[in-house]
Amino acid sequence: MKRRTFLKGTVASSMLGVAVSAGLLTPRMVLAAWPESAFGAKNVDDALNALLGSTSTSESSAIDIKAPDIAENGAVVPITVSTSMSGVESIAVLIKENPSPLACSYDLSANTEGFISCRVKMGKTSDLIAVVKSGGKLHSAKKTVKVTIGGCGG
Amino acid sequence: MAETAIRIRAQMKDDVTEVKALMSHEMETGLRKDKKTGEVIPAWFIKDVVCEHNGKQVMVAHWGVAVSKNPYLSFKFKGAAKGDTVKVSWTDNKGGAATSEAKVE
C-alpha cells in the first residue's frame, strides 16, 4: 500500500465551530438558501417539489450512478453521479427509503462538469435516485443499493 | 490545536480540474439517542458548502443529515490554470464554519 502524500490547505483554516465572519460570503456570490422544506420532506415527490418545483422527471441513460450493489456499511456508502449531458445546472441525490429522502443537492456553475462524488448514509436497502437539471428539464436515474445486517456487530 | 478542518486536493488533467475535499464534521442526524441518558442527540451537520475558483463560485452544495460523518466531496470544473486557488467553505446548522484553500496542481 503506497504512502499517501496529501496537500495541506495553503491558507490557515479556521477551527471547527468558529462563527462565520462577514467576509466569508462576499456580496458578489449568490448563495441560494438552504432548502429546508426539501430536506424535511418525507417522500421523494415532496422533496422534488420543494427543491425543484416539479416531480416531472424523465429517465435518462445519460446519467451514470456508480454505487455498490451491496453497501459494505450503510453509514458510509461511496457514490458518484456523472452525466455526459452538457449545461448541467444541478444534481440532487435522493435515497428513497431514508426518513428524509433528499440527501444532498449541488448547484453547478457553467464551467462545472456534471459529476459529483460523495459518501452518504443509507438506513436500509433502497433506490438511490439522481435527478439532474439540464436545459430546464429534470432527468433522472436510479440504482438499487442493498444495505445488509452484518454478523460481527458492524 | 487546530488541525485542517477541510483537506483539499485540486489536480488538473487536460483542461479539467478535479477537486477532492475531506471535511472533519460529526454530521449528527438528530435521530440517535444518547445511550446513557436516553436523550436525543441534537442534529449537527454541514448545510452549505461553497466552492470557489480564483474567487468565483463554481459549485454550491446543500447537505442534509444523510451525508456521512467526516464528509467527502469531489467535483470537476474547467478553465483553471496550475497555481490557481480553489477555496472550499462550509457552514453548519449551529452557526459553525470553516474554510480552506489549495492551489491547483
Added chain:
Amino acid sequence: MKKLLLITAVVSTIGAAPMVSQASPEDDLKAFRGFFLERFPNVPLDEFANGVYAIDAASREQWEAIEEFPPYEIAIEKGEVMFNTPFKNGKTYASCFRNGGIGIKGDYPSFNADTGKVETLEGAINDCRAKNGEATIDPEKGPMVDLTAYMAFTTRGQVTDVKIPHDQRAMDAYEDGKHHYYARRGQLNMACAHCHVDNAGNKVRADILSPALGHTTHFPVYRSSAGGMVSLHHRFVGCNDQVRAAPFKAQSDEYRNLEYFLTYMSNGIPWNGPGARK
C-alpha cells in the same frame, strides 16, 4: 477443504491450562501462513495486509473509493501535531524512541527482558509520558489512537518482524497469546480461530470473515461503523464481546500476549496502517 494446523492447542474453557505445544513459533508461522496461502491461492502474501479486501472484489471497490481520500487522514494529522508538541519539560516523544520515533511502530510488540512482559507501542507511549512528567492517557481510545495512527503512517511499507528471544518468559507470553487465540470463550463458545482461521472468507450474515493472516498490519483503523479510529485492543474487546465473553482490559497481559502472538503470525507482511474498514 480444511487443513489441520500443526498447532496442538486444545482448550475448552477459559482458565484451563494449555497443553505444552510441541511446535516452535517458526513452525507455527509456517503452518499458519501455509493454511491461508492454500485457502486463498490467488492472494499474494503482501495483499493479506488488506484483509477482507484482498479476498472480496465488491467490498474492495468500496474500500478503494474510501481510500481516495480516507477519513484516517484527519487522525494522522492530529497525531502528528501531538507527536511534535513538547511536554511541559520541553522534551518530545522523539526523545523516547529509536530514530526520533519515526517509522518505529514495527518495533512493537516486543519482549522486554527487564519487565519480563510484552511491550506495546501504547505502553511505550505512556511510559514516555510518565518519564517526562505527563499524565498517562487512555491507551484504548481517544488521542492515543491519533498518535498511533501517525506513527503507523510513518511506518508504512516496513515488514512485520516480531522477535521471540530465547527467553522462557517470552515463549510463555507467545504461548499464552496463542492459547487465547484458539481457546473457546463466551456464551457463543467460540475461539478467534473459528471465525478468522476455519471460516476465513465465509460469511456471518452479510459480513465476510477476514483472514487472521495480516490482521495486525493495518491498525489502528478508521471504522465507518464507529465513525472514528479503533485501536487493536479495542477491537479485541469488541470481538470478545461479540462471542459474549467478558472482555479483558486494553493493555492487559492477556491482550498484550495476544497481540504478540498475532503480530508474529503476520511476520513477513508489510505494515500498512492506519487502515479504513467498514
